[in-house]
Amino acid sequence: MLKEDKAASGQAGISPVERLNALVAPDMKAADKLIHKGMASSVDLIPDLARHLIDSGGKRLRPLLTLAAAKAGGYQGDGHVRLAAAVEFIHTATLLHDDVVDESALRRGKVSANLVWGNKPSVLVGDYLFSRAFQLMVETGNLAVLGILSGASAVIAEGEVMQLGSARSLAVTEDHYMKVVSAKTAALFAAAAEGGAVLAAQSTDFIASMRAYGENLGIAFQLVDDALDYSGRQALMGKSVGDDFREAKMTLPIILSVARADETARAFWQRVIETGNQTEADLHHAISLVEQTGSIQETMRRARAYADAAKNALAILPASEIRSALSDIADFCVERAY
Amino acid sequence: MLKEDKAASGQAGISPVERLNALVAPDMKAADKLIHKGMASSVDLIPDLARHLIDSGGKRLRPLLTLAAAKAGGYQGDGHVRLAAAVEFIHTATLLHDDVVDESALRRGKVSANLVWGNKPSVLVGDYLFSRAFQLMVETGNLAVLGILSGASAVIAEGEVMQLGSARSLAVTEDHYMKVVSAKTAALFAAAAEGGAVLAAQSTDFIASMRAYGENLGIAFQLVDDALDYSGRQALMGKSVGDDFREAKMTLPIILSVARADETARAFWQRVIETGNQTEADLHHAISLVEQTGSIQETMRRARAYADAAKNALAILPASEIRSALSDIADFCVERAY
Numbered sequence: 001m002l003k004e005d006k007a008a009s010g011q012a013g014i015s016p017v018e019r020l021n022a023l024v025a026p027d028m029k030a031a032d033k034l035i036h037k038g039m040a041s042s043v044d045l046i047p048d049l050a051r052h053l054i055d056s057g058g059k060r061l062r063p064l065l066t067l068a069a070a071k072a073g074g075y076q077g078d079g080h081v082r083l084a085a086a087v088e089f090i091h092t093a094t095l096l097h098d099d100v101v102d103e104s105a106l107r108r109g110k111v112s113a114n115l116v117w118g119n120k121p122s123v124l125v126g127d128y129l130f131s132r133a134f135q136l137m138v139e140t141g142n143l144a145v146l147g148i149l150s151g152a153s154a155v156i157a158e159g160e161v162m163q164l165g166s167a168r169s170l171a172v173t174e175d176h177y178m179k180v181v182s183a184k185t186a187a188l189f190a191a192a193a194e195g196g197a198v199l200a201a202q203s204t205d206f207i208a209s210m211r212a213y214g215e216n217l218g219i220a221f222q223l224v225d226d227a228l229d230y231s232g233r234q235a236l237m238g239k240s241v242g243d244d245f246r247e248a249k250m251t252l253p254i255i256l257s258v259a260r261a262d263e264t265a266r267a268f269w270q271r272v273i274e275t276g277n278q279t280e281a282d283l284h285h286a287i288s289l290v291e292q293t294g295s296i297q298e299t300m301r302r303a304r305a306y307a308d309a310a311k312n313a314l315a316i317l318p319a320s321e322i323r324s325a326l327s328d329i330a331d332f333c334v335e336r337a338y
Numbered sequence: 339m340l341k342e343d344k345a346a347s348g349q350a351g352i353s354p355v356e357r358l359n360a361l362v363a364p365d366m367k368a369a370d371k372l373i374h375k376g377m378a379s380s381v382d383l384i385p386d387l388a389r390h391l392i393d394s395g396g397k398r399l400r401p402l403l404t405l406a407a408a409k410a411g412g413y414q415g416d417g418h419v420r421l422a423a424a425v426e427f428i429h430t431a432t433l434l435h436d437d438v439v440d441e442s443a444l445r446r447g448k449v450s451a452n453l454v455w456g457n458k459p460s461v462l463v464g465d466y467l468f469s470r471a472f473q474l475m476v477e478t479g480n481l482a483v484l485g486i487l488s489g490a491s492a493v494i495a496e497g498e499v500m501q502l503g504s505a506r507s508l509a510v511t512e513d514h515y516m517k518v519v520s521a522k523t524a525a526l527f528a529a530a531a532e533g534g535a536v537l538a539a540q541s542t543d544f545i546a547s548m549r550a551y552g553e554n555l556g557i558a559f560q561l562v563d564d565a566l567d568y569s570g571r572q573a574l575m576g577k578s579v580g581d582d583f584r585e586a587k588m589t590l591p592i593i594l595s596v597a598r599a600d601e602t603a604r605a606f607w608q609r610v611i612e613t614g615n616q617t618e619a620d621l622h623h624a625i626s627l628v629e630q631t632g633s634i635q636e637t638m639r640r641a642r643a644y645a646d647a648a649k650n651a652l653a654i655l656p657a658s659e660i661r662s663a664l665s666d667i668a669d670f671c672v673e674r675a676y
Binding site for chain 1: 379380381383384431432435438439457458459461462463464465466468469470472473476479481484485488489491492494495496498499500502503
């Protein structure tokens with residue numbers, strides 16, 4: 001998951017995400033209505049817990065991709081609004097389960113639901129929202145869309161299990177890391193964008209392009225997120241730094257630093273990652289190692305390449321405000337780090 | 339969930355469940371193949387953990403209802419096999435999450451997955467199987483079935499949250515208990531049977547009857563399960579007794595005993611349920627109170643009424659070996675307790 005989801009954005013001026021939001025404003029409003037309707041239940045704890053996360057200032061980036069892809073594809077019905085709400089529910093369900101798995105304390109700058117209510121309701125309310133997502137998709141009447149999103153959900157769970165299996169191991173390769181990122185983050189971005197295009201009954205090329213846009217954007221987002229966790233810039237934005245370090249997560253900045261480590265640095269990484277024996281002073285040393293080895297710059301360079309691939313995938317769209325906003329979002333995703 | 343799922347059946351002779359299994363043997367074999375194919379993943383931990391539960395001798399009762407309803411309805415395609423596998427995946431996913439929520443140590447007589455692998459993979463593999471269930475249902479090409487099962491999944495999660503909210507409280511009413519049972523157990527029995535009838539494109543009456551059969555059977559099963567947890571008969575069958583007591587679950591035998599308690603007994607229930615302060619000697623005292631107040635007999639009397647309602651719902655089916663086996667399963671569900 002993206003740490004970006006853990007803190008409401010505090011950017012000055014209007015971001016391209018907000019621009020795209022404005023371009024699909026009535027649809028997003030309708031999706032939001034469905035989201036609030038869908039999380040209702042006579043069992044009070046369910047909306048209480050769901051609202052804690054859903055109303056916590058997330059950017060609704062994934063449903064935005066669904067609405068934008070449908071609109072760019074000339075879709076006229078109301079299925080895209082249901083699909084957008086479903087995408088947000090799947091995202092929220094994975095966040096709830098992710099926080100239980102990560103034993104997180106914060107999510108979007110608030111105390112996480114698992115700490116407020118305990119792990120048990122977080123697991124069950126995640127299941128509830130996941131079920132609701134499928135109910136909303138059934139209402140679109142489109143089986144292809146159900147196939148895409150259920151496939152993405154399976155891939156997300158696979159990615160999370162993969163990540164679990166590779167925690168605290170310096171042996172994690174770049175290839176393994178990229179597989180995890182593709183699965184746990186990019187799969188839902190890809191499915192969200194693809195689903196909108198499928199609803200619009202667009203050409204195979206159009207659908208594949210929207211999928212490629214979502215997938216590359218998702219990867220770029222996660223890479224930037226992982227870089228920011230070791231960046232002073234993040235601290236300036238009032239976000240916490242070092243969460244991945246404390247959880248001993250093998251993200252790209254660490255993988256690159258380990259590959260470039262001398263003997264002393266390697267011993268340091270072994271201690272802090274493999275044994276988990278670490279202090280706040282170690283975080284500062286980790287940041288300096290990550291910087292010295294150029295690992296942040298390299299992570300950002302790769303993020304830029306994925307953002308460019310996302311932009312290139314938009315070539316199939318006729319020029320429009322939506323295309324321009326989607327393209328700028330890819331740039332923004334990288335530039336927010338500078 | 340049913341404790342029945344926690345222990346493989348050790349009945350002598352051929353039970354009506356086995357008879358029904360034999361009547362749909364080729365379909366069940368095909369469903370089993372899909373179940374094993376569907377839990378495959380390049381991430382080894384997923385099939386390892388899933389197999390622990392799926393190959394642990396569960397009776398496959400829910401998918402059996404799907405196959406039986408489809409066959410009784412004259413269904414000719416292969417969608418019922420996919421739906422049966424999906425139903426078993428949903429059931430398995432809820433068991434995995436349920437064990438995390440209950441902090442269970444045993445499931446079907448084996449150490450539960452959460453104790454072997456930890457809670458984290460149990461949550462994520464549950465999500466994986468749940469996603470796979472929806473992928474299988476997409477393959478049936480039947481949106482109505484997807485609607486029924488996604489609705490049931492939402493209701494199951496609601497029931498589990500309800501149960502969570504009412505643990506350790508003597509104020510839990512019979513009405514609340516029945517709502518929990520309908521949601522957490524009967525909803526999937528009902529959807530499993532209904533789904534098979536829907537695939538067979540049967541009449542509204544036929545579909546409603548199969549749903550009613552599943553729902554009433556599910557309630558009867560849970561009531562018997564809850565009665566057996568305080569029964570010496572259960573101990574004779576080599577199953578553990580008192581699991582609900584130790585978890586301070588407000589099941590019907592306790593609710594009835596509390597309603598019929600004198601002042602001393604009420605103080606006892608307050609201590610062991612509300613404060614959770616209890617010993618093994620307390621379990622014996624609880625069993626004697628439950629027996630003295632006739633609460634087991636009353637729970638079984640109600641289970642019998644639901645089993646009869648399940649049998650009555652079968653009237654719409656023409657006489658057949660399947661109808662006879664379904665009817666006998668309803669009897670068996672109650673009689674296994676004597």
